[in-house]
Amino acid sequence: MNLKNGNYELSNGVNLLSLCEKYDCPLYVYDTAIMKRQYKRLTNAFKVKKLKINYACKALTNINVLRYFKQLGAGLDTVSIQEVQMGLKAGFAPDDIIFTPNCVSLEEIEQALGYGVKINIDNIEILEQFGHVHNEVPVCIRINPHILAGGSSKISVGHIDSKFGISIYQLPHVLRVVEATGLTVEGIHMHTGSDILDSEVFLRGAEILFNSAKDFKDLEYVDFGSGFKVPYKENDIATDIEDLGEKLTERFNNFCEEYGKDLTLMFEPGKFLVSESGVFMVNVNVVKQTTSMVIAGVDSGQNHLIRPMFYNAHHNIVNISNPEAKPRIYTVVGYICETDTFGINRKISEIREGDVLAFYNAGAYCFSMASNYNSRYRPAEVLVHEGKDYLIRKRETIEDLMRNQVEAGIFEEHVVNENK
Ligand SMILES: *Cc1c(COP(=O)(O)O)cnc(C)c1O
Numbered sequence: 516m517n518l519k520n521g522n523y524e525l526s527n528g529v530n531l532l533s534l535c536e537k538y539d540c541p542l543y544v545y546d547t548a549i550m551k552r553q554y555k556r557l558t559n560a561f562k563v564k565k566l567k568i569n570y571a572c573k574a575l576t577n578i579n580v581l582r583y584f585k586q587l588g589a590g591l592d593t594v595s596i597q598e599v600q601m602g603l604k605a606g607f608a609p610d611d612i613i614f615t616p617n618c619v620s621l622e623e624i625e626q627a628l629g630y631g632v633k634i635n636i637d638n639i640e641i642l643e644q645f646g647h648v649h650n651e652v653p654v655c656i657r658i659n660p661h662i663l664a665g666g667s668s669k670i671s672v673g674h675i676d677s678k679f680g681i682s683i684y685q686l687p688h689v690l691r692v693v694e695a696t697g698l699t700v701e702g703i704h705m706h707t708g709s710d711i712l713d714s715e716v717f718l719r720g721a722e723i724l725f726n727s728a729k730d731f732k733d734l735e736y737v738d739f740g741s742g743f744k745v746p747y748k749e750n751d752i753a754t755d756i757e758d759l760g761e762k763l764t765e766r767f768n769n770f771c772e773e774y775g776k777d778l779t780l781m782f783e784p785g786k787f788l789v790s791e792s793g794v795f796m797v798n799v800n801v802v803k804q805t806t807s808m809v810i811a812g813v814d815s816g817q818n819h820l821i822r823p824m825f826y827n828a829h830h831n832i833v834n835i836s837n838p839e840a841k842p843r844i845y846t847v848v849g850y851i852c853e854t855d856t857f858g859i860n861r862k863i864s865e866i867r868e869g870d871v872l873a874f875y876n877a878g879a880y881c882f883s884m885a886s887n888y889n890s891r892y893r894p895a896e897v898l899v900h901e902g903k904d905y906l907i908r909k910r911e912t913i914e915d916l917m918r919n920q921v922e923a924g925i926f927e928e929h930v931v932n933e934n935k
Contacts, residue, residue, distance in 0.1 A: 525544070529904060531871075534897060553788045554568065558588075560761070560764075569782070572592065574879040575789045575881075590613065591612045600630075635702070650697040654701065702736045702737070706741060743756060745876070789879045793879070799811050810848055813872060817851050818849075819849075822881065829858070830858070846861070893910075
């Protein structure tokens with residue numbers, strides 16, 4: 516999103532404020548040009564014979580976004596059977612979908628198996644049970660290399676007591692289970708968590724994975740998960756994908772030579788592909804002066820964008836209605852009956868009631884984590900593609916909130932007199 520001649524615009528000159536006028540706020544808008552840019556950065560960075568980027572769709576699950584990544588040539592990384600089903604609906608071939616759940620039942624894994632998708636198993640107990648009944652199905656194994664990554668303790672999944680993956684120290688046990696059950700291991704995987712800050716951490720994890728990979732004779736792919744960080748504010752640290760690409764490409768190509776086979780290098784990024792493509796726009800309801808600060812209260816809250824409250828995440832906020840006014844210092848808060856603060860002491864161009872504020876980096880883990888708390892509707896979503904805007908999700912209505920509620924008939928129904 517760029518400020519041009521006093522207006523905030525997406526690629527191809529699509530004006531953000533006019534989208535608000537057309538679709539109303541609160542509104543999520545995604546720009547496919549940014550998704551494509553990020554996808555190309557990955558495919559250009561890793562110069563290996565076989566590369567597969569599986570979009571981790573939990574970041575943003577709208578079916579149009581799934582279809583766009585399919586068109587770009589991506590596969591799909593899924594963490595629930597419902598995401599598998601959505602991927603199939605979006606038109607992905609089963610073989611282009613990998614199911615990487617955590618702590619799910621054997622039944623759910625068997626359901627995924629029924630769809631013919633790739634299976635990634637993340638604990639020895641399930642591996643053993645699976646191997647006893649389905650040893651004809653090749654699987655991928657999720658290894659936990661215990662490399663510390665992750666910008667917040669909630670998203671770091673590599674530490675020693677993490678619930679994710681099979682500990683690297685349990686590898687001998689894995690090999691025994693594989694041998695006893697006759698399972699074929701076609702893939703080996705690690706995902707150390709979101710927000711990898713430097714290539715070195717990643718490469719240390721990679722080294723551990725290569726080391727374990729040698730013990731499996733039937734590999735087709737090595738999956739390095741994700742955790743690529745994108746900038747959320749000016750001068751923010753971000754994963755230098757080009758630098759990582761250069762280093763890992765060389766190491767991976769060497770490994771393939773040692774292994775004696777051209778394996779597929781896989782990644783499963785979510786945030787990297789969609790975070791920067793998204794903008795979230797809200798209306799300012801109140802501008803309120805307290806004893807120590809000026810508060811801007813907006814028609815949204817933790818129900819629509821929970822990352823600031825849940826992860827302490829920083830999302831840049833700009834005033835797109837009054838972009839060239841004098842900046843002042845604001846605390847931006849939501850309308851939910853909780854302390855749902857979006858940002859403290861933010862320098863924002865003067866805010867008036869009725870102005871529209873826009874949040875940056877609203878593509879990943881924003882709409883997909885939205886809820887109906889306080890019985891509020893979830894926002895509409897719009898996709899901008901080659902200069903045109905498309906509504907890809909309707910704003911909810913009261914019917915959506917009531918849809919699955921059952922009037923059990925236990926208590927007397929209160930009849931509303933509509934003429935009153
Ligand atoms: C969430 C998740 C990802 C995507 O992580 P990002 O930080 O969004 O890139 C990849 N793989 C697995 C297994 C995940 O659970």
